[in-house]
Amino acid sequence: MTQLSDVLAGGDDPAAPVGVVRVLARHGFGTVEPGQLLAARGTLMGEVVTAGDLLRGALDAPAVELARSALAAPATQEAHVAEDDAVAAGLACAGGATLLAHPLEADPAGALGRAFAGGVPAALVSTVDGQRTLVVVGNDLDEAHGGLGSPELDEAAAAHVRGLLRRGATATDRTELAGVEVLVDLWVPVPSLLVVGAGALGEALAAQAAVLGWGSRAVATVAETTAAVEAFTDADVLVLLDHDPAFDESLIAGLRHGRGFLGALGSRRTQAARRERLLAAGITEEQLAAIHGPVGLDLGARTPAETAVSVVAEVLAVRSGRDPGALSAGRGQIGA
Template sequence: MSDLSEVADVLARGDEARAVVRVLDRHGFGTVEPGQLLVAGADGTLGGVLLRGALDDRAAALVRDARRAPSVIEAHVAEDDAVAAGLACAGGATLLGHPLDAAPARALAQAFAAGVPAALVTRADGSASLAITGGDLDDVEGSLGFATVDAEAASRVRHLLRRGATVTERVTLEAGADVLVDLWVPVPTMVIVGPGAIADALIAQAALLGWVAGRADTVAEADAAVAAFTDADVLVLLDHDPAFDAVLRTGLEGRGFLGALGSRRTQAARRERLLAAGVTEERLARIHGPVGLDLGARTPAETAVSIVGEVLAVRSGRDPSALGVAAGPIGA
């Protein structure tokens, strides 16, 4: 998911309806990142971008008018202008501008800020919207007009969540509603503390998954990174230096997955230090240590797989077991 902090700031402001412009349909432009939107607050403040700014003038005018009523416009970008904006080629887009009530706007803002999945589903004519947020997309704000349509829309975005990627899709629901779905799935940032082959393998594994990964070599660097964590982010502490206990204490005050490698003896010593520093047993339970699933991993690459496997299991609320003996539906 692209950085949506600016969008979240605008969506969070005030109690009046905001306005949103999104790409309803398009042709050309080459590969375009999904989940694009431009928002306007009641005070006219803008946030976000569409098509790398190639349609800024049209989109900005549309989003300001959309606070009063929904509308749809057709826009075209010539080859030179498209390439100058960083798009692959010329193209055309159908832009939908529509009001967004304060409650669903705030729900989206909170989800973007927290780094949890969020979806905005809107009738294709812009007449009604609902926001669906949370780790399992359980929280719904707004309505498309009928409970049956809302339920089908929620089911649709929860199904899309299984892909694990941000998506923009225009669909006709079985209830007959033509809707635009934008689903934003946060991309985890993995902060790895400590050098070595396992750190290298974790960076490679993160790249394979499309995650952002980086190293923090000092307590100050790691502490600053963990303090900014969202729910999607991951700390893997490989360094056994007691100085890095401070990073875990910071992490326990915030969000994200906290994992620490080390032997049982190392884990026990770390635990005693944290308890002595005032960390409660309840909060200590948030630290996954030794981090990783029991896969019989021996090499750094296998260890990285086991660590990432535990992160995925925790994020999905699963108790890992072999699919062949699991009772639940596969892929659900």
């Protein structure tokens, strides 16, 4: 099966343009993963290869043809999926979508493909008519390819995707930047959960990470923990279960590195004692605010499994920039 990164990067003809299809707008379907993308590229043999999928494959039939046409020019198309077909594809319900198809020149397409293959963050920003595109890649999204038509808009787009990156999660966003409406897709590597300490809660956290599709590993020593947090990306997560003051060294390293989610379990007395030690070590009040402790949302958790749910729930809320609350109390779009 052809990989999306291979189609984007070029295979036997890296100079050839790529046609991509993305979801510009949608209604229905229930919760949908962001970063939907299908790509097509011509080969030296005159064939067109495609990779990726849209809405679990439910819209692949129209999208493949649209991607082929996008090799020449941008286009939009309305598509609808009936209830039975949506459920068969693993979606919650029927729905409709506006698909945006547009060409992607060889340089930005190759950069996007290499980022996918290398597991580094990448963003694709286009005007909503598909006429202009910008690809930004790198751990700090500091490498730009293509352009949106003006330095001001390019700078606004780069700043916007870096802001999204701080949430540590793949995202799709339709917004206005510098007076121009754009479609933004940001892809962030799957998070890795670092659990420091053993026991039933550590096992429950690993199980929750698996449910979310995150990587996870457990470590026991200060040296292992410190080395790990010093290499954190914005997507990575520390959950410190061990109350040993020696692990202050690891938290200090994480605060100074400034990347990822730092969570620490423990009673309020444990948190207060840790706070005083860190202040004495030269950590500022502003830096201390980056430690989530006691980590977890107040869900009334009592068992290790319930506590693990509360911990990952806080991670998700922080990464998405949301103030947690019941969906029934909100007025925004569900799943947005």
